[in-house]
């Protein structure tokens with residue numbers, strides 16, 4: 136990425152404040168030492184939730200490179216299905232509690248990682264960073280998101296964008312729209328036009344977490360970047376009229392989604408767009424890996440013909456980001472295997488094999504740009520644009536710790552039943568007050 140304009144650092148700092156204020160303030164834990172690389176290297180069990188087309192292909196590409204470089208290490212893929220890790224994180228929590236950690240697990244940079252650190256469940260990786268000269272490879276601002284008490288705790292493999300509107304150009308045209316909506320108000324008008332003028336679903340949605348994901352884009356689109364980022368700072372007020380307006384819009388938007396939504400995960404919802412069944416879907420750019428991956432695993436669809444993309448309404452110029460990173464759990468049974476895996480995940484080769492398939496851009500600064508085509512070229516350029524505004528994804532671990540994340544999900548789940556904006560807002564206010572941030 137284009138590094139280090141003061142303004143950019145400032146923005147990152149604002150976002151980082153939530154995660155890092157906690158990181159600096161709380162003392163203790165961590166401990167461990169990754170200097171001992173003599174650990175068992177016969178195996179490595181890698182835990183993630185990448186089982187679907189695109190993401191699983193990215194993981195497989197990195198695994199193949201890993202096996203080539205580490206012929207004596209047996210790779211076990213312990214991925215558990217379920218978008219955004221809904222199932223995987225529950226399994227992981229119980230494994231960590233029972234002191235049966237995998238050798239490495241996927242954890243989002245930011246507040247989510249901080250939870251693992253504070254619970255003493257993962258080891259610092261400073262020696263590993265030093266040996267592999269990694270501090271220089273990552274943007275300083277990203278390193279801040281994985282640092283606690285001066286120690287560094289994970290290996291970021293990518294940057295994803297959360298605020299993407301995927302749309303079917305033919306349905307949008309059939310609805311008489313000149314292009315994708317540019318604001319939340321235009322979005323609501325567009326959804327109505329699709330409903331009135333076509334027989335298609337205006338906005339596809341999947342399992343409950345995809346409503347949480349939609350909520351972060353609507354909050355960002357309505358509030359703007361600064362006010363959105365301010366929601367995640369200690370003592371933030373969620374009870375004001377701007378949030379009421381955003382939640383009222385969210386409620387209106389939800390009226391144009393499918394009733395059978397909950398029975399499918401993000402893949403089913405995203406697929407409805409490229410299959411010509413739904414006009415719009417708001418989903419992270421892992422959808423791009425799924426759409427464009429070669430059949431039979433991927434959908435083999437074509438950008439501009441089968442689907443198009445735009446910033447989610449009202450968010451153009453802001454990158455709502457998240458980063459998948461890998462960890463070294465305390466008590467990992469095959470520490471040598473884990474460190475070899477972290478080396479792969481942190482390498483330029485590994486990231487350039489993984490990300491084009493995954494639908495993300497590399498976390499490293501020295502990636503081969505020519506590999507990132509179509510939507511990914513846009514993502515690469517947006518991320519690196521001088522003056523890009525950054526917002527952290529709350530659903531994907533950047534801004535909200537696990538308790539806050541769960542409380543928001545519970546509030547959204549109740550809202551899906553009672554459709555009561557007032558109750559949603561007061562539950563979200565309470566969630567913020569109780570977040571401990």
Ligand code: GAL
Pocket residue numbers: 184185190217218219220295401419421457458459531
């Ligand atoms: C996110 C994760 C992505 C992708 C997505 C859908 O939380 O960071 O890598 O897996 O969920 O499952």
